[in-house]
Amino acid sequence: MPLSHEDQLYVLTDILKNHHIDCTGTSSECQQIQRLASALQRNEFIAPEIKQVLGQIEQYSSAGALHADLLDHIETHQPHLSQWVDTINQYQ
Numbered sequence: 881m882p883l884s885h886e887d888q889l890y891v892l893t894d895i896l897k898n899h900h901i902d903c904t905g906t907s908s909e910c911q912q913i914q915r916l917a918s919a920l921q922r923n924e925f926i927a928p929e930i931k932q933v934l935g936q937i938e939q940y941s942s943a944g945a946l947h948a949d950l951l952d953h954i955e956t957h958q959p960h961l962s963q964w965v966d967t968i969n970q971y972q
């Protein structure tokens with residue numbers, strides 16, 4: 881059974897929160913974030929404000945999946961991670 885868009889947003893924000901709080905992650909998590917962001921951007925029920933940050937999240941995760949030093953990549957994006965989660969929670 882496929883996940884609803886609400887479930888997808890929950891999974892996405894959960895992983896982003898973990899990246900922000902733990903300041904660590906894996907390439908496979910980045911790939912999952914990228915897939916979720918891409919799927920959610922195509923969903924007509926997603927608020928435009930969320931779709932705007934989904935593009936940024938997709939870029940973050942795409943670069944992170946290929947980054948030689950993922951910890952550095954996550955640390956560099958710390959301010960963005962919390963901002964993205966806050967935006968999603970605000971418009972969800």
